[in-house]
Amino acid sequence: MSQHMSESESEPRRDADRRVSSDQHGETLIEVDDLKTYYEGNDFFGGQPVKAVDGVNFEIARGETLGLVGESGCGKTTLGRTLIRLEEATDGEVRYDGTEVTSLSGSDLKQWRRNAQMVFQDPQSSLNDRMTIGEIVREPLDVHDWKTPRERREHVRDLLETVGLQKEHYYRYPHQFSGGQRQRIGIARALALEPEFVVLDEPVSALDVSVQAKVLNLLEDLQDEFGLTYLFIAHDLSVVRHICDRVAVMYLGNILEIGPTEELFENPANPYTHALLSAIPEPDPTVDRDRIILNGTPPSPRDPPSGCPFSTRCPAKIRPEEYADMDDDVWEAINLFRVLLDERARADLSIRDRVREFRGKNVRFDEITEVRSELFGDLDLSADVERHVDQAQEYVEAGEFDRAREYLAEEFDSICDREAPSLCTVGDAGRSSACHRHDDEYASPDEEL
Amino acid sequence: MSMEDPIETTNDDASTATTSDSSSEPIVTVRNLQTAFFTEKEVIRAVDGVSFEIEVGETVGIVGESGSGKSVTARSIMGLVDDPGRILEGSSIRYHHPETVENYAEEYPDHTVDLAAAREEFDPADLLEDPTLDASAAEFADAGEPVPSADDIDVADDIDVADVIDAGYGEELGLVDEDDFVFVDRSSADREDNYVDVTRTSGESLRKLRGGNIAMVFQDPLTSLNPVYTVGNQIKEALRLHQGITGKEATEEAIELLEAVGIPDAPQRVSEYPHQFSGGMRQRAVIAMALACDPELLICDEPTTALDVTIQAQILELLEDLQEERDLAIMFITHDMGVIAEISDRVNVMYAGEVIESADVETLFAEPSHPYTQGLLESIPGRQVGADRLSTIEGDVPTPNEPATYCRFAPRCPKAFEACDRVHPESVPVDDGAEDHRVSCLLYPESESEADRIALHDRLGDPESDPEGAGDATEGGESR
Numbered sequence: 001m002s003q004h005m006s007e008s009e010s011e012p013r014r015d016a017d018r019r020v021s022s023d024q025h026g027e028t029l030i031e032v033d034d035l036k037t038y039y040e041g042n043d044f045f046g047g048q049p050v051k052a053v054d055g056v057n058f059e060i061a062r063g064e065t066l067g068l069v070g071e072s073g074c075g076k077t078t079l080g081r082t083l084i085r086l087e088e089a090t091d092g093e094v095r096y097d098g099t100e101v102t103s104l105s106g107s108d109l110k111q112w113r114r115n116a117q118m119v120f121q122d123p124q125s126s127l128n129d130r131m132t133i134g135e136i137v138r139e140p141l142d143v144h145d146w147k148t149p150r151e152r153r154e155h156v157r158d159l160l161e162t163v164g165l166q167k168e169h170y171y172r173y174p175h176q177f178s179g180g181q182r183q184r185i186g187i188a189r190a191l192a193l194e195p196e197f198v199v200l201d202e203p204v205s206a207l208d209v210s211v212q213a214k215v216l217n218l219l220e221d222l223q224d225e226f227g228l229t230y231l232f233i234a235h236d237l238s239v240v241r242h243i244c245d246r247v248a249v250m251y252l253g254n255i256l257e258i259g260p261t262e263e264l265f266e267n268p269a270n271p272y273t274h275a276l277l278s279a280i281p282e283p284d285p286t287v288d289r290d291r292i293i294l295n296g297t298p299p300s301p302r303d304p305p306s307g308c309p310f311s312t313r314c315p316a317k318i319r320p321e322e323y324a325d326m327d328d329d330v331w332e333a334i335n336l337f338r339v340l341l342d343e344r345a346r347a348d349l350s351i352r353d354r355v356r357e358f359r360g361k362n363v364r365f366d367e368i369t370e371v372r373s374e375l376f377g378d379l380d381l382s383a384d385v386e387r388h389v390d391q392a393q394e395y396v397e398a399g400e401f402d403r404a405r406e407y408l409a410e411e412f413d414s415i416c417d418r419e420a421p422s423l424c425t426v427g428d429a430g431r432s433s434a435c436h437r438h439d440d441e442y443a444s445p446d447e448e449l
Numbered sequence: 450m451s452m453e454d455p456i457e458t459t460n461d462d463a464s465t466a467t468t469s470d471s472s473s474e475p476i477v478t479v480r481n482l483q484t485a486f487f488t489e490k491e492v493i494r495a496v497d498g499v500s501f502e503i504e505v506g507e508t509v510g511i512v513g514e515s516g517s518g519k520s521v522t523a524r525s526i527m528g529l530v531d532d533p534g535r536i537l538e539g540s541s542i543r544y545h546h547p548e549t550v551e552n553y554a555e556e557y558p559d560h561t562v563d564l565a566a567a568r569e570e571f572d573p574a575d576l577l578e579d580p581t582l583d584a585s586a587a588e589f590a591d592a593g594e595p596v597p598s599a600d601d602i603d604v605a606d607d608i609d610v611a612d613v614i615d616a617g618y619g620e621e622l623g624l625v626d627e628d629d630f631v632f633v634d635r636s637s638a639d640r641e642d643n644y645v646d647v648t649r650t651s652g653e654s655l656r657k658l659r660g661g662n663i664a665m666v667f668q669d670p671l672t673s674l675n676p677v678y679t680v681g682n683q684i685k686e687a688l689r690l691h692q693g694i695t696g697k698e699a700t701e702e703a704i705e706l707l708e709a710v711g712i713p714d715a716p717q718r719v720s721e722y723p724h725q726f727s728g729g730m731r732q733r734a735v736i737a738m739a740l741a742c743d744p745e746l747l748i749c750d751e752p753t754t755a756l757d758v759t760i761q762a763q764i765l766e767l768l769e770d771l772q773e774e775r776d777l778a779i780m781f782i783t784h785d786m787g788v789i790a791e792i793s794d795r796v797n798v799m800y801a802g803e804v805i806e807s808a809d810v811e812t813l814f815a816e817p818s819h820p821y822t823q824g825l826l827e828s829i830p831g832r833q834v835g836a837d838r839l840s841t842i843e844g845d846v847p848t849p850n851e852p853a854t855y856c857r858f859a860p861r862c863p864k865a866f867e868a869c870d871r872v873h874p875e876s877v878p879v880d881d882g883a884e885d886h887r888v889s890c891l892l893y894p895e896s897e898s899e900a901d902r903i904a905l906h907d908r909l910g911d912p913e914s915d916p917e918g919a920g921d922a923t924e925g926g927e928s929r
Contacts, residue, residue: 071757071758071759071760072728072757178845179515180845208514208515208784209514209784209786209825209828209829210514210824210825210828210841210842211514211845212828213828213829213830213839213840213841214839214841216830216839217838217839217841220838235757235758237758238787238829238830238831239830241830241831242830242831242839243830275759276758276759278762279758279759279761279762280758280787281758281761281762281765281785281787281788281790281791282787282790282791283786283787283789283790283814283826283829284790284814285790285791285793285810285811285814286811286814286815287790291762291766293759293762293763293766294759294762294763296713297727297728297729297730297760336713339713340713340714343714344714344717370716371714
């Protein structure tokens with residue numbers, strides 16, 4: 001192994017009989033076309049489905065590492081699981097080497113599964129404590145009836161060495177290993193069937209930095225050695241920057257920006273990417289950055305906003321023309337007011353409150369005057385805005401929530417609330433980003449932020 | 450601290466008017482903290498001789514990998530160490546808030562020790578000559594005092610009665626009773642001379658301190674909230690227990706607290722259950738609970754580890770705002786070097802139960818001195834530009850299950866040399882004149898020759914410097 005290392009350092013390309021090296025991408029391995037994964041509401045009356053993945057398109061080239069980042073609940077794990085058929089896609093296509101895989105079944109599916117494996121996040125819960133390491137790593141081989149039992153055992157021992165463990169570990173149990181070593185076992189298991197594509201679902205999030213560095217190095221070595229293609233799901237952006245060739249930024253089931261790692265990190269195009277990058281704490285106390293702090297949390301994927309998914313939190317949201325010069329604080333207060341109304345309208349009521357509501361009591365928002373004075377109290381509203389807010393308040397007081405919301409929507413909605421942006425090309429390295437601000441009509445996100 | 454100092458107002462001796470001129474205003478001083486877990490198999494010294502100080506309004510970061518003893522340090526300060534864990538004798542955690550100390554002194558006169566009287570009565574220098582007591586100067590030297598020069602380690606002059614009591618000789622010498630925990634010196638307005646020793650409190654006196662003065666925010670907000678009570682209810686519980694506020698007044702206070710931590714629509718939220726809150730909101734609610742009783746010290750144990758970066762940014766900003774508003778001292782525990790750089794003023798790096806490096810945050814990141822700190826920083830992706838492979842630290846964090854008579858990092862250290870296996874490194878300044886940047890490593894102080902350095906560490910660990918007795922100092926207070 002060490003000999004190989006020194007060889008590879010002296011010459012850029014490895015020995016000729018090695019399989020595809022990682023810098024040799026180009027050929028597309030996986031194509032994802034308008035993929036949707038919904039979890040049906042298990043409500044008695046059906047209810048709204050959870051739109052975990054809501055129409056994504058991208059490609060992964062052979063031998064490349066695509067990073068998938070986003071906040072928790074944005075659907076990145078579901079997307080990864082759908083790609084390797086651990087979840088059923090609701091709609092759309094996944095083509096693997098030209099084969100459509102979302103419709104595979106029976107022995108075809110089993111055969112295909114060899115190609116695509118997964119490494120899970122939590123090394124504590126992804127290994128069966130009652131099985132020895134050998135049994136765990138050998139299980140996929142047994143399932144697929146790979147060669148003879150003797151060859152399987154031999155293969156497993158080799159694999160253990162490949163991932164930096166020892167042959168003797170074959171008969172040990174998971175509890176005898178540290179977190180980093182357990183993750184190595186998970187990796188060995190994923191590699192047992194010699195797959196081409198591996199989904200790494202937060203493989204290092206549960207590990208300490210020094211251990212994390214070792215596992216990342218191992219993953220890179222394995223990719224070089226076996227020509228693996230990775231989908232690397234993570235929320236730690238510095239890790240993603242280190243290991244990925246390209247990155248996709250996900251938000252509420254949609255990909256908002258995708259492109260080559262360095263370019264995306266150096267010069268993010270989408271406002272969400274901007275905000276996400278600015279939120280990473282830099283391990284350097286002298287850096288003083290303008291941080292964009294996003295308000296609130298992502299909306300529920302059961303009831304996503306009608307326009308751009310990011311519109312409820314976007315710091316660069318396009319305003320209607322007549323309010324273009326409005327004071328930022330006022331604009332923020334209005335948006336907050338609307339979010340509040342939405343939340344209140346959606347809130348589950350207790351039975352007692354439902355009865356009161358039925359009797360005509362305004363239980364959802366009985367202290368509207370207070371809320372209003374808190375939001376707008378010390379702001380200078382123009383006569384127009386004042387009138388609109390008054391009107392909305394009147395509707396609320398009369399218990400007509402939807403009317404108040406519609407009224408405000410009509411007045412303050414912009415293209416961001418009405419239309420979902422589609423991915424458009426930015427930069428010149430094949431990067432694309434979904435934001436209305438890439439339209440020439442509006443100021444670009446960079447200027448706005 | 451600018452208003453009236455209750456200690457001073459009760460002070461008849463008007464000559465001491467040096468209240469707030471002293472630049473250091475410690476809120477808590479941890480000295481030689483040793484917390485060990487006594488299992489059937491072995492004694493695990495989870496925290497092994499940790500000393501540091503937190504001042505009013507500052508954020509002290511504690512950073513280290515899992516198993517380094519960060520959380521146990523925090524739990525020791527909170528008095529939350531459970532069986533089979535025990536804080537060993539010789540440890541002290543002095544809580545310095547003047548008003549609190551005064552209240553304690555009034556409430557527990559029987560448990561109060563007058564340090565001024567004790568000082569008059571007893572000269573610590575005698576202690577070292579007393580052959581019946583097996584005391585050594587080094588026991589009292591390691592807690593933040595300047596390091597004695599290599600040829601002269603006559604530290605007896607610097608020893609204070611309080612240190613003698615901390616080291617566990619107080620009872621033997623008849624200076625204190627077993628159950629004393631308030632220490633006051635009414636002749637001195639110095640914060641450092643008036644304190645409550647958290648390690649000595651128990652029962653009611655501890656409960657009042659915990660929650661009322663020292664509050665803690667844990668890693669996982671969902672497990673620190675009770676799912677069957679509304680968020681408001683849980684905040685009100687703290688208000689009722691510590692401040693006796695109930696009913697409508699408590700509800701209003703709870704709403705105000707939720708607003709203070711940036712929860713929108715607080716009047717509605719106060720009657721909701723934890724499951725109706727998102728992760729970030731839950732952590733805000735937990736912080737609101739911690740702030741309910743207006744603590745002076747907030748201990749945050751990985752408060753953002755379970756959260757997304759965008760939410761983490763919100764929480765960090767909230768903590769900074771609250772700190773400014775309330776002059777809070779914050780002890781912030783994390784394994785994330787980025788977060789540490791962001792929020793701390795000073796940083797203590799822990800490894801296997803010991804603080805191995807301590808410096809203000811800029812210095813630490815600009816000139817990491819301990820090989821472990823260097824390795825830790827180098828293994829963060831993205832710090833070295835253009836590096837293809839991440840550098841790593843070989844091996845794993847050891848379990849500190851025997852007294853440290855050697856450097857615990859030596860087996861993994863790229864710079865280890867022969868002496869590292871037999872001499873325990875003590876905390877020394879990195880270099881002359883760099884008193885604030887201290888490191889426990891035989892490579893320092895940098896200006897001395899190797900032989901002098903080893904001799905210095907050796908003597909600090911044990912002044913008689915006979916190799917056989919090297920373990921004495923750390924073993925001093927093991928049995929009670």
